[in-house]
Amino acid sequence: MHEDLNRLGLVEEGEIVLDEAALSLALPDHPGTDLAPYHDLLDAMETRLDLVGVEAETPAERAEALAAVLVGEFGFAGDAETYDDPANADLISVLDRRRGLPVSLSILWVATARRLGWSAEVLDVPGHVLVAIGTEAAPVIVDPFTGGVRVGPERLAALLQTGGEVVHVAAMPNRAVLVRLLQNQASRAELAGKGRRALELYIRMTTMAPAYPHAWWERARLEIVDQQIAAARASLSAMLEITRDPDLRRRVTNALDALPTD
The missing domain is CATH 3.10.620 (C8orf32 fold)
Known part of the structure; x- marks a missing residue:
C-alpha cells in the first residue's frame, strides 16, 4: 500500500x-x-x-x-x-x-x-x-x-x-485533483470528531503530493493535537523545505518555536 x-x-x-x-x-x-x-x-x-x-x-x-x-x-x-x-x-x-x-x-x-x-x-x-x-x-x-x-x-x-x-x-493539475479528493474525506472526518482518521488522510496526501504545503500544515496541526510532537516537528520542517513564501515560512517557524521541547 x-x-x-x-x-x-x-x-x-x-x-x-x-x-x-x-x-x-x-x-x-x-x-x-x-x-x-x-x-x-x-x-x-x-x-x-x-x-x-x-x-x-x-x-x-x-x-x-x-x-x-x-x-x-x-x-x-x-x-x-x-x-x-x-x-x-x-x-x-x-x-x-x-x-x-x-x-x-x-x-x-x-x-x-x-x-x-x-x-x-x-x-x-x-x-x-x-x-x-x-x-x-x-x-x-x-x-x-x-x-x-x-x-x-x-x-x-x-x-x-x-x-x-x-x-x-x-x-487543476492531477495531484491537486487527488488532494481535493482526499481533502473532502479529511474535512468530513474531522467534523465528525474523527481526528485520527483525518490525520491518516493527511499523511496519505503528503505521501502522494509532498510539494503541497497545506497538507503538511494540517498534518502537523493534527499531530500536535494527538501529542505526536516529534512527528509534528518533522511535518513542519518538511514545509520549510518546500515553500519559499516568506509569510508561510514565518508562520511555520513560529509554530516550530512554539512546540514543547523533548
Missing part, C-alpha cells in the same frame, strides 16, 4: 492516470480488496465510450458521448441525498455505488475521456468541480454531478462570482 503511494508521490505530474491513482488512494481503506474487477469496469467504460463516441469529433459531441455512457449506461450520478457520506470521495465505493461527489465523478469523466486521447480537464470552481471537454480555446464545460449538464456562460459566471469578486476558473 505504502509502496503505491510513495510511487505516486515520485511520478511526474503528466504521468498520473487519475482513475488508477484514485483507486490506489482508496485501497488502504479496503484491505484485501482485489482491484481487478474495478480495473475491468474502467476498461468496460472505455470500450463503450470508444463505440458510442466513434464519430464524436467536436467537444460537444464528445461531452454527449460521455454522458450517454457514464450516466446513461453505467448510471453514475451525484449523491445529493447523502452528500457528506465519505464513500462519495472513495473511488472504490463510488464505482460500487455509482454515486459520488463532484470531484470523484469528475475524475471518472476526465480519466475516461483521456483513455481515448480526448482533451479533458478537471476545473476548480468555488465550492464545486466541473469538467472541460476539448481544447482550452473552445471547451465544452459540463457538470458530472448533475448528469453532465452543460454549463453555459451565464451559469459559469454566477459560479465564479464569490462575495462580490469575480474569480477565474482554472484547470
Whole structure:
C-alpha cells in the first residue's frame, strides 16, 4: 500500500492516470480488496465510450458521448441525498455505488475521456468541480454531478462570482485533483470528531503530493493535537523545505518555536 503511494508521490505530474491513482488512494481503506474487477469496469467504460463516441469529433459531441455512457449506461450520478457520506470521495465505493461527489465523478469523466486521447480537464470552481471537454480555446464545460449538464456562460459566471469578486476558473493539475479528493474525506472526518482518521488522510496526501504545503500544515496541526510532537516537528520542517513564501515560512517557524521541547 505504502509502496503505491510513495510511487505516486515520485511520478511526474503528466504521468498520473487519475482513475488508477484514485483507486490506489482508496485501497488502504479496503484491505484485501482485489482491484481487478474495478480495473475491468474502467476498461468496460472505455470500450463503450470508444463505440458510442466513434464519430464524436467536436467537444460537444464528445461531452454527449460521455454522458450517454457514464450516466446513461453505467448510471453514475451525484449523491445529493447523502452528500457528506465519505464513500462519495472513495473511488472504490463510488464505482460500487455509482454515486459520488463532484470531484470523484469528475475524475471518472476526465480519466475516461483521456483513455481515448480526448482533451479533458478537471476545473476548480468555488465550492464545486466541473469538467472541460476539448481544447482550452473552445471547451465544452459540463457538470458530472448533475448528469453532465452543460454549463453555459451565464451559469459559469454566477459560479465564479464569490462575495462580490469575480474569480477565474482554472484547470487543476492531477495531484491537486487527488488532494481535493482526499481533502473532502479529511474535512468530513474531522467534523465528525474523527481526528485520527483525518490525520491518516493527511499523511496519505503528503505521501502522494509532498510539494503541497497545506497538507503538511494540517498534518502537523493534527499531530500536535494527538501529542505526536516529534512527528509534528518533522511535518513542519518538511514545509520549510518546500515553500519559499516568506509569510508561510514565518508562520511555520513560529509554530516550530512554539512546540514543547523533548
